Every structure is written in C-alpha cells, then in structure tokens.
Amino acid sequence: MATQPTSAASKSSDILFGLDSFGDLPTDKNGDVMSHAAAIRQVVSEAMLADKLGIDVIALGEHHREDFSISSPETVLAGIATQTSRIKLASGVTVLSSDDPVRVFERFATVDALSNGRAQIILGRGSFTESFPLFGFDLRNYEQLFEERVELMAEVLKEKPVTWKGSTRAALDAADVFPKTESGRIHTSIGVGGSPQSVVRAAKYGFPLMLAVIGGSPERFVPYAELYKQAAAEYDTSSDEIGIHSPGFIAETDEEAIEIAWPAHKINFDRIGKSRGWPPVRRDHFLEEVKHGSLYIGSPETVAQKMARTIKTLGVNRFDLVYGGGPMPATARTRMIELYATQVIPRVRELLEET
C-alpha cells in the first residue's frame, strides 16, 4: 500500500516547470533530418524562446550516440547562458559515473559565471552505457564509480579545499577548485530511475531528488518519494525538493499531438531497443502510455490535467517535460514550447490551486 504523499510544495506558484532535451535530431522544412550541429543550434534557439516565455528551467542530458546531438550539455548551456536572462540552465543528467567531479564542478561553475548564477547540475548514474568504454571505465564498476564520485562531488560543491581519497580516481590533498561561484553553491540534484539505493544516496548527501519516470504509471513512484523523505529524516538532511522528469508532446488537439509524436517516438525507441534487445514499440502500447502511463502527449488541456494529477499524487515541486523525442519537425517542437509556456503551465497552476 502506497503511503500518503505529503506535498512538498505549498503553493502552485512554488512549482518549477522545466523543458528537457537530449538534442534529438529534428527534421527541417523539407523533412530531412538535421545534422548534429544544426540540432544543437536548434536547442539554443528553443532555450531562448523558453526564456522569453518564462519557463523556469532548461535541462540538457548527455548521450554518446548517433541519434542525440548533445554529449557535452554544459557547452550548449554556456551558449544559451549569454543569450538568455532568467531561465535556469541544468544538465539532465551529467553521467557522473564516467565523469570527473572536479571537472564537472569547473565546467558548471563556468556556466554559472556566464549566466549570472543560473547553472544547475543533475547528477546521474546513467541509463546508457556508451560513455564507459569511451572514457575508459569498466561498466562492471558502475555502482562503485557512482558512489565514490557522488561523495567527492558533495565535497567539491562546498567550494572549500578538498581532501579526499578513493579507489577510482587520484586522491586530493587540500585541493582548491576554481572558479568559485558568486552564490557559493551550484544547485545540484540527483536523478534516479528507480534504484532504491540511488534514492537513499541522494538523501544521504542532502541532494534534491529528480525522479525519471519514462514509462508506466507515475503512482508507482510514490513510495520512492516517501523513501527519500524517510532517508532524509534518518540522515538529518533536507527533503524539500523533489522533481519529476517525463516525456511529452503538445499540439493544438490530442489527435494532432499523437500523429506528430507517434512516428518520432517509434523511430527513437526502436533504435534504442535494437541495441538493448527490446521488441519494436507498438502503437497500442504507445497509446496506452499516453492514456495511463508516463507520456504527456495531447492538447494543452489533456497534458495540463495529466501533469497536475502527477504533481499532486507524488507531491513534487518540479516538473521537467522532455520534449522533441525522435526525429520530429523543428516547427512542431517550437509550437510545443509555446503551448507549454502559454497554456499548459498556467493551466496546471490553476488546477493545483483548485484543490
């Protein structure tokens, strides 16, 4: 039996709304798939639009595969930083298991300087495996790599000289790391996909929690939010910030949204499934996910209703909607961002105020 969630957010105005991308390659006006370079520039222009329309966060996640253009999120965020003024600039996620905490800090502290304090890091263990052989790590050690690197990251984020010793990287002896940020702290969360150990680890180090819910009913994650709160109470850390990251697409009507999202979704997941041994995605399964699962696809009203329900059920105070999964027309992505900012977000706030 699920435990009752205690709402972390007190007011609907406290809830943050984000847009997440992995830099999927969109199609241009001729229907041709864009190059990696053009796809990266597309994300920068989308982030500028999101900033102008008042969306709270843009989060860019790291992949090392042909179908995604973003392998270095913070470089793209640096590009966005000098072209925007309000939007928070997050990774989603930084695969810390195959990255170095000191370098991660240096890169995000640089983005933080360029953006006047808007940089955020979301750390993850990574659900893809390509980065391990690419950077010379043994995937068999992924749990130990992540554990050690989270521990070191928590130290480096204090922005004081660090003394640390572990087995996956050289020891540090009173090492000071630069540039220092103006606020003294880069906002850093841990993204988890359902591993209880990761939830407990986030609480142990006092990191905010981002739940990646990419399939099935969001209600299944209620106990994970509860585990985070109980673990935080045990470690005497804060559990105030819990967010969710789920994929979606918005168009004028439900039918239009489904007709645009389905072919792109199928190409996207069949390609990943091929290397992971999943069967091809079926349309009825996709429609089931749209109806009852974790695909937030439809008209602004449909998506807003579904988002509000999830926010209430899980008691989260941040919702990051992953947009543009698969080769989708760039114009449809732009339109989605407009609808998200001008119709969906205000409507979700309204729905949350009603109860």
Add this chain to the structure above:
Amino acid sequence: MTAARPTIGIIGAGKLGVVLAQLALAARYEVRIAGSGSPHAIGLSMRVLAPGAQTMTTIDVASSSDIVILALPLRNYQHLPVDALADKLVIDAMNYWWEVDGENPALSDPASSTSELVQEHLHK
C-alpha cells in the same frame, strides 16, 4: 494464511527484487529478501518500498525460504550458496547483459540458456 503457503525468498534487492517482493506481499506470501551487502543496508528501503518483507543475509534467505527467486546480476551466480539452496525450488530471473556481466562466451552461447548454467552450478 494457511500453513501450506510457501515462503518466498528473493536474492537481490534492486529494481526487480523490490517489485517481486511487492507483488508477493500483495498476494499475502511471506517474503524474505537479501541485497548484496548487509541486511541493514537495505532495511530502510524495504521498510518503505516493501513493508513486511524480512531482510536477511543471502544465506539465511536461501536456507529459510521454500521458493527462492534469483534477482541478482548474472555474473554473481557462482557465489550463490549452493548447499543452502539444495532441495529448494529455485526460480532464475537473471539475464545475461554483456555490458555489466562482461564478455563471456559461455553466457552468450545460443546453444544453451544461462538458466541451464545456473542449474548446473546448483547441482554440483
């Protein structure tokens, strides 16, 4: 609950082990579960995610349950407590994932399933 209802042991407290524990508890089975570390390490997770499941060491789960489900990474199968599992019904839910299990021709051989290897190991 009838006395004849078997107790279910789960070795592995990751995503799969937790879901199996939840389902078995919901079906009113007695559940014992072990992670890779000490029972204490998974205590809080199980109290919240699968309340009612008893956390134990791997060897205690194996020796005290009627049915034992293997839900650990396949590469660890040779460390299973063979003696404690003797005469038990063992259900193998492990799959070969070369990226974490390492390249192993014995595990990827299409002529035999990995469960046959596990069975052979337990019959030693």
